[in-house]
Amino acid sequence: MTELTKLTIAEAREKLRAKEVSATELTKAFIDAIETANPSINAYVLQTPELALSQAKESDKRLKAGDARPLEGLPLGNKDLFCTKDVRTTACSKILDDFKPTYESTVGSNLWNAGAVMLGKLNCDEFAMGSSNETSAFGPVVSPWRRKKDGKTTTDKLVPGGSSGGSSAAVSANLCLAATATDTGGSIRQPAALTGTVGIKPTYGRCSRWGIVAFASSLDQAGPIAKTVRDAAIMLRAMASHDPKDSTSVAAPVPDYEMALAQGVKGLRVGVPKEYRVEGMSKEIEKLWQDGIAWLKAAGATIHDISLPHTKYALPAYYIVAPAEASSNLARYDGVRYGLRVPGKDLIDTYENTRAAGFGKEVRRRILIGTYVLSAGYYDAYYLKAQKVRTLIKRDFDDAWKSVDVVLTPTTPSPAFGFGEKTGDPIAMYLEDIFTVTVNMAGLPGISVPAGLSSEGTPLGLQLIGKPFDEATLFRAAQAIEDAAGRFVVEDRWWAGTTAKTGAKKAGSKSK
Amino acid sequence: MRVDETTVRRIARLARIKISDAEAKGLEQELSGILNWVEQLNQVDTSTVEPMTRVVPIELTKRADVVNDGEIADDVVKNAPMVEDHFFVVPKVVE
Incomplete structure (x- = not known):
């Protein structure tokens, strides 16, 4: 059964269509794998095996009838930021309590209408605010990856990145074929980089935000985390759509990204921005970047030095814009219409009690920062200033697109870190997003693709940034990197031996 | 920018989040730290720059001003912590 969970989407799709395996068998393999792994990894905050098996049954009917939809019978995980009809949705916050939406997110509907199977809801940082998945009300996610020291594997718990840490851990531990994720400042690309998976944040407007719990509305975008570039291409095509229910979703045709992969990168102009060579960048990240340059060159691309002069101001500007929008979006959690209520002596006291008990520390901190920068007398100095800097950041890219087609950078400044290593200092954690x-x-698309291993034996990723709505070119360039670098999969399935014996036996019996 | 305890309490009140004395002390430090760090934006001359209002240059789409949803009161109140008929129940607001 373990072998089935190791498949990519492209491989599973072929096996399903060739009737070598049924959707029900495939789904059961994942349900078993999750049962075994979740006590150690904590990637799923809610498992929906009954729903999954009923969807798989329908898929088997369609496969048999030769009526398969694009994602027919493919089991996926769904980040708990996506509203799911009649299935608990929490954004991994206590404040949503036992919230069961009466509607499905547009991205979710697109996936299920394309025949995909939902295995359950995936862990994430509370309201997607974090870079390590340590702020989740359901506890942290443990990365399936472990550090090597002196040739030996250590047992230190590493973070899978965040906020989409449940998505990245589940994909890299083979607990789903691929997963939904969201990215406000790097929450798809950073966890993908830290777990050896592929993650793409499409152009703002490419995927509908309808039915996704809002964090910062001018920055939030949905995208997939998958095992390969091809799988990510298949996923994004199914997730993206124009949606009248999200006025910022764009009425542009969604190309067949998978078809684009074969086009290669001959003649592609790749920009390398000098401002990303930050002080104190480790030698291995620098080497990774050089490897990426060499691979793209070898595949026929041309390399160009470029300048994005306002790069260093993106992160501080982000930490004004994002909390400001969050403080406004999260005003809706008042203990009246849904979620938790902690009664007080009057209405305001009820609000204050509810929000104090319902929001975790990082979320409270960001709401307060956002409230401050939007408060009377400070709006111009902070929010307006940050939005002006944002114009300059976008202008940098607009200038770059005159001479290059994509930009290549590292995804993160360092490999995966251990539990608690960055929780004491908010700014140290914020720096995780410096490249993303x-x-x-600027509202651009960006993809992270695995490119190497650190000296600790943990994955590192390279990021490609593209022109608005030119995800197809990103997939092509990412494919060239994947072709050269190969895939990075977890060899040591340590979690399979530490839990329920029944699950371990099943998982072990067929592994090589 | 230094945020003092009075300011922390004022913001917390505006944000409708109750904070304890111990929390207020910690937040003074943390918020001051973050605000000091974002001060570096003052190095950028933005005197002739327009603030960004949209990341992708598209017109917001309009739709006909007609009712296209509704009659779902059961759904609307389904997740509320306290409900009477189709009303949300809150503590008394007017004496």
């Missing part, structure tokens, strides 16, 4: 946040500020 510019993309959100």
